[in-house]
Amino acid sequence: MTVLPQHQMDTTPRQLLAVESPAARAAIVALLLFVGIFVIYLVTQSETVFSTQISLILGYVIGIPILLSNNYHRSILIMFAFASVAGLLKYKTGFNPIIHVTVDIMMGVICLGWFIRRFFVPPVQKTPTPLAILIFIFAFICTIQIFHPNGYSYFASVGALKMHIFMIPLYFFGYHYLTSIRQFRQWILTFAVIGIVMGFVSVYQFQMGPEAIKKDMPEYVSMIDQNTWQDETGRSYFRPMSTTANPGGASTWMQCLIPLMVAVCFMRTFSIGLRIVLGLVLVFLIVTLSISLIRQMFMVTCGSVGLMFMLQFFHRRLNQHMMGLAVVALLLIGGINVAGQVAGSSGSAIRGLVALLSDPFNLYQANRGSSMYVAYQMAQLYPLGIGLGRTGPAASKFSVEIEAHRDKYGTSHFNPSENYFQVLISETGLPGTITMLILTFAILWRGYKSYLRIENNDLKWVSVACLSVLVSIFAVFFGGPALVTAPLNMFFWFLAGALFKLPILDQELRQQESKETSG
Numbered sequence: 001m002t003v004l005p006q007h008q009m010d011t012t013p014r015q016l017l018a019v020e021s022p023a024a025r026a027a028i029v030a031l032l033l034f035v036g037i038f039v040i041y042l043v044t045q046s047e048t049v050f051s052t053q054i055s056l057i058l059g060y061v062i063g064i065p066i067l068l069s070n071n072y073h074r075s076i077l078i079m080f081a082f083a084s085v086a087g088l089l090k091y092k093t094g095f096n097p098i099i100h101v102t103v104d105i106m107m108g109v110i111c112l113g114w115f116i117r118r119f120f121v122p123p124v125q126k127t128p129t130p131l132a133i134l135i136f137i138f139a140f141i142c143t144i145q146i147f148h149p150n151g152y153s154y155f156a157s158v159g160a161l162k163m164h165i166f167m168i169p170l171y172f173f174g175y176h177y178l179t180s181i182r183q184f185r186q187w188i189l190t191f192a193v194i195g196i197v198m199g200f201v202s203v204y205q206f207q208m209g210p211e212a213i214k215k216d217m218p219e220y221v222s223m224i225d226q227n228t229w230q231d232e233t234g235r236s237y238f239r240p241m242s243t244t245a246n247p248g249g250a251s252t253w254m255q256c257l258i259p260l261m262v263a264v265c266f267m268r269t270f271s272i273g274l275r276i277v278l279g280l281v282l283v284f285l286i287v288t289l290s291i292s293l294i295r296q297m298f299m300v301t302c303g304s305v306g307l308m309f310m311l312q313f314f315h316r317r318l319n320q321h322m323m324g325l326a327v328v329a330l331l332l333i334g335g336i337n338v339a340g341q342v343a344g345s346s347g348s349a350i351r352g353l354v355a356l357l358s359d360p361f362n363l364y365q366a367n368r369g370s371s372m373y374v375a376y377q378m379a380q381l382y383p384l385g386i387g388l389g390r391t392g393p394a395a396s397k398f399s400v401e402i403e404a405h406r407d408k409y410g411t412s413h414f415n416p417s418e419n420y421f422q423v424l425i426s427e428t429g430l431p432g433t434i435t436m437l438i439l440t441f442a443i444l445w446r447g448y449k450s451y452l453r454i455e456n457n458d459l460k461w462v463s464v465a466c467l468s469v470l471v472s473i474f475a476v477f478f479g480g481p482a483l484v485t486a487p488l489n490m491f492f493w494f495l496a497g498a499l500f501k502l503p504i505l506d507q508e509l510r511q512q513e514s515k516e517t518s519g
């Protein structure tokens with residue numbers, strides 16, 4: 001009897017709904033119509049210009065059927081693409097509430113399509129997911145925090161819950177629906193386009209300068225003023241927002257994209273011509289990272305690329321790629337030099353970033369070391385947390401309610417957004433913090449074991465890139481909210497699931513090669 005590969009046992013027909021009952025089909029269509037009408041109602045009730053409303057309606061009408069399809073891989077890449085411009089759209093639409101939650105809605109629609117498909121067409125064989133129990137425990141702890149006695153609003157708590165758990169399904173999709181190295185090729189091409197767009201906007205904004213951008217984008221005036229400096233010549237420079245909602249926001253994307261682009265330079269799946277093109281894209285991504293002027297992201301990205309080469313060196317994978325290694329080294333150095341040229345008279349800011357690499361630990365201690373002590377104090381005062389909704393967007397949206405609750409009940413005056421440990425202790429208490437730390441270390445350790453099991457050259461580079469990105473995101477735990485903000489939460493869960501699937505693909509490739517050899 002022929003034994004199919006594990007991932008092939010879990011495949012389903014290509015149609016959206018595999019059900020013959022007319023009544024069931026009518027019920028599903030009615031449900032989808034209700035959801036569509038409800039979304040349209042929300043959009044038309046929001047206080048925005050008419051063109052924004054029409055754009056949102058058309059976007060949902062076109063997007064929902066695409067996201068409901070069983071091409072999860074395509075749907076997830078579309079979600080990444082939208083997330084890359086969501087910050088800019090928020091400001092340009094006056095923080096339209098629908099724009100604000102569209103990424104979460106997209107994730108929900110993808111999951112809805114999966115649920116409908118599994119409800120009518122159960123898989124032939126259920127494949128267990130690594131670490132699923134730990135993930136469900138963490139999600140449960142987050143969910144019960146809605147009813148925390150120190151919570152100031154059930155509505156705000158439910159809204160804040162999405163920051164913790166809504167991107168977790170990417171882990172399961174990454175594990176169960178990565179079926180070929182060719183899909184990684186699609187990742188890279190999509191991420192390259194995202195990086196080029198974000199990089200182009202960043203360079204344009206940096207070159208134009210803060211005053212010109214404030215005229216073009218008055219929504220960003222306050223943010224630009226807080227992130228503007230002058231160089232030795234008196235010229236003003238600032239952290240460009242690119243297509244995000246934060247100064248230097250493109251750097252969080254570059255942190256995740258650069259290691260993946262580095263891996264491409266050593267992969268035979270890509271033609272030499274395409275590798276050359278993507279090598280130039282890599283240079284552009286490094287320029288974007290540098291002119292974003294976010295010290296933390298610059299350092300963790302350099303660390304993740306260094307980790308890639310260190311692991312490959314110790315496992316004797318670089319010996320066969322010495323020429324490629326030299327080329328990549330030139331690209332990395334060239335990218336930083338080009339960034340200095342782009343910065344012009346403000347190039348000292350770029351040189352300052354490079355100088356930080358000489359003593360990163362003391363730099364962290366001087367700038368953000370106290371945040372860990374604050375997390376320790378919070379754990380002592382609130383071992384079970386203080387309820388959801390005091391970090392991230394909820395903290396600003398519901399600031400009046402938080403202040404009113406604080407004045408009445410005397411709850412925490414901490415601002416728990418300086419790092420991810422503060423976020424976890426504040427929102428999930430020690431139980432959630434400990435669970436997430438165990439889960440994170442388990443992901444990193446299992447990811448390393450997955451890397452060791454892989455023999456195929458291309459899959460080896462994919463795995464070491466994914467692992468390095470995960471390690472770099474863990475490093476951001478100490479300096480930022482990390483897993484409650486996009487895109488880091490999206491990349492963390494998606495790459496973790498994909499990383500665990502790579503050894504299975506490697507084994508299938510070896511079996512296929514063995515059959516071809518014996519045949």
